[in-house]
Every structure is written in C-alpha cells, then in structure tokens.
Amino acid sequence: xxxxxxxxxxxxxxxxxxxxxxxxxxxxxxxxxxxxxxxxxxxxxxxxxxxxxxxxxxxxxxxxxxxxxxxxxxxxxxxxxxxxxxxxxxxxxxxxxxxxxxxxxxxxxxxxxxxxxxxxxxxxxxxxxxxxxxxxxxxxxxxxxxxxxxxxxxxxxxxxxxxxxxxxxxxxxxxxxxxxxxxxxxxxxxxxxxxxxxxxxxxxxxxxxxxxxxxxxxxxxxxxxx
Numbered sequence: 001x002x003x004x005x006x007x008x009x010x011x012x013x014x015x016x017x018x019x020x021x022x023x024x025x026x027x028x029x030x031x032x033x034x035x036x037x038x039x040x041x042x043x044x045x046x047x048x049x050x051x052x053x054x055x056x057x058x059x060x061x062x063x064x065x066x067x068x069x070x071x072x073x074x075x076x077x078x079x080x081x082x083x084x085x086x087x088x089x090x091x092x093x094x095x096x097x098x099x100x101x102x103x104x105x106x107x108x109x110x111x112x113x114x115x116x117x118x119x120x121x122x123x124x125x126x127x128x129x130x131x132x133x134x135x136x137x138x139x140x141x142x143x144x145x146x147x148x149x150x151x152x153x154x155x156x157x158x159x160x161x162x163x164x165x166x167x168x169x170x171x172x173x174x175x176x177x178x179x180x181x182x183x184x185x186x187x188x189x190x191x192x193x194x195x196x197x198x199x200x201x202x203x204x205x206x207x208x209x210x211x212x213x214x215x216x217x218x219x220x221x222x223x224x225x226x
Contacts, residue, residue, distance in 0.1 A: 017042030019052070019141045019181065025105060032099050034130050035173050036146035040180045049183040051135050051143045056177065057083035057187065058133035059145045060194050062095065062112070062169075066154050069165040070122040077112045080133040089135055096130040099148055125167060127151045147173035174202045176221035184225055192226040199224070 006012070014020060020041050025034040038052050058080040065079050080095045094114070100107030109121050110129055123129075132146035149169035176199060184192065199222035210218055 014041060017044070019044065019048055019143065021142055021144060023144065023146070027102060031101055031128075032103075032105055033173070034099055034105050034146065034148060035175055036132060036144045037175060037177065038143060038145065038181045039178055044181065046183065048141060049181060050186060051089075051137075051141070052145070052181040053183045053186045054083050054087060054089065055133050055135050055143045056145050056182065056195075057191060058095075059131055059147065060191050062131050062133075063147065063149055063171055064169070064194060066166050066168045067123070068163065069124065069167050071167075072122050073111050074114050076123065077114055080112065080131065084133065084135060091134040091136060093134065095133055099128045099130060123151050123167060125151050125153055128172065131169075145177065147171050171198065171201075174205050176202055176218065178221060179223075179225050182225070187225075189226070196224045196226050 018041050020039045021036065022039065023034075023036040025032065027033075061083060062076060062080040065076070067076065077095045081090060084090055094111055096112035097106045098108050098110045099105060110123055110127050111121065112129060112131070128148055128150050130146055131149055132144050134142065134144035136142040149171050151167050152170050154166040154168040177195065179195075187195070203218060203222040206218055207215060
C-alpha cells in the first residue's frame with residue numbers, strides 16, 4: 001500500500017471525502033526531488049486528521065534532531081517513529097533513503113531504517129536523505145509526509161561539548177504542509193513553532209517566483225498555525 005500507480009485497468013477516482021496522498025519528484029540540473037504531501041478532498045474525519053498529525057510529528061522530530069557524527073540509521077529511524085509508537089501505531093518501511101544526483105532517487109549508502117547497517121552507512125555531512133514516516137490503513141487511507149534534508153554540522157555555539165562533532169538537518173524541500181489535514185490540538189507548542197517557521201521559509205523563498213492565483217494560494221497555505 002505505500003506505493004500506488006494508476007493504470008487504465010486499475011485506478012481510483014478522486015471524489016467524495018478523504019485524503020489524497022501525492023508522492024512526486026523529478027530530476028533537475030540543480031538536483032533530484034522526492035516529496036510527499038497530503039491534501040484534503042471534501043471533508044476529513046477526526047481519525048484521518050489525527051493520523052496525518054501524528055505522521056507530521058514524526059517528520060518534525062527527525063528533521064530537528066541533533067546527533068553525533070557517524071550515528072547509525074536505526075537510531076535515527078526510531079526518532080521519527082516515537083510519536084506513532086506512543087499511540088500503538090507503526091509503518092512497515094524505512095523512514096528515509098539517500099537521494100542521488102542524476103543517479104537513483106533511492107541512492108545509498110545511507111538510510112533511515114531498522115536494518116542493521118555497516119559503518120559505511122553512518123550519517124555524514126553533505127548527505128541528502130528523505131524523511132518520510134507514514135501510516136497505512138488497508139482499504140481506508142494512507143498517510144506520508146516527506147521532505148528531503150541535508151546533513152550539516154550543528155551550530156557550534158549551540159552544541160559545543162567534549163563528545164565530538166554533532167550534526168543536524170537542513171530541510172531542503174519547499175512546499176506547504178496543508179493545515180486542513182491536521183488536528184492542531186495534538187501538536188506541542190514547539191512543533192507548531194517549527195511548522196510556522198518552515199512555512200515562513202517556504203513563503204519567502206517561493207513568493208518571488210509566483211504571481212496571481214498561485215501567489216494567493218501560497219500565502220493562504222503558509223499562514224501561521226500558531
């Protein structure tokens with residue numbers, strides 16, 4: 001269920017009430033993209049909003065974490081799953097994969113997964129990796145919120161200890177996260193602050209490239225949640 005391809009023989013019609021998951025990407029001169037967003041179709045149930053919000057919490061948790069250079073993938077994979085585990089939920093795929101440049105969208109050696117890796121899969125500066133926790137209810141709906149992140153050295157002023165070099169992630173993907181799919185009461189204040197700050201960045205970076213209806217849509221979808 002995590003991957004779906006519409007064909008002439010087997011396809012779903014977008015209608016009624018529910019969640020629409022769009023997983024898209026392409027290869028450009030500037031790099032390869034891979035992004036998943038949730039959009040509301042009609043009216044959403046409280047359970048659907050809860051699922052999207054919990055998955056988003058996982059995306060936020062991993063996106064903002066700091067960790068020692070060389071940390072192996074199972075430790076980072078866990079960070080994104082904790083908000084779901086707290087509610088007895090999980091997903092059956094890895095949390096993220098390396099992204100190639102004019103190579104493969106899924107490009108190693110690094111990943112965020114529960115597979116036991118060797119030391120060459122440890123996270124290093126300069127690696128671009130997807131962050132894409134999910135939740136799938138067969139026959140009902142699926143949820144995934146995916147960004148690409150770049151591993152960079154953490155701010156020395158914020159992380160300066162005798163325990164070696166720490167890394168953090170810079171989110172590269174610039175696309176609104178539709179708040180109509182969320183239940184804000186399930187988000188902590190610091191998570192809302194992260195989402196609002198992300199939307200400020202999206203709006204500032206994309207606004208000069210847009211006009212008319214597209215610009216109005218961007219401003220609407222990046223309005224503060226807090």
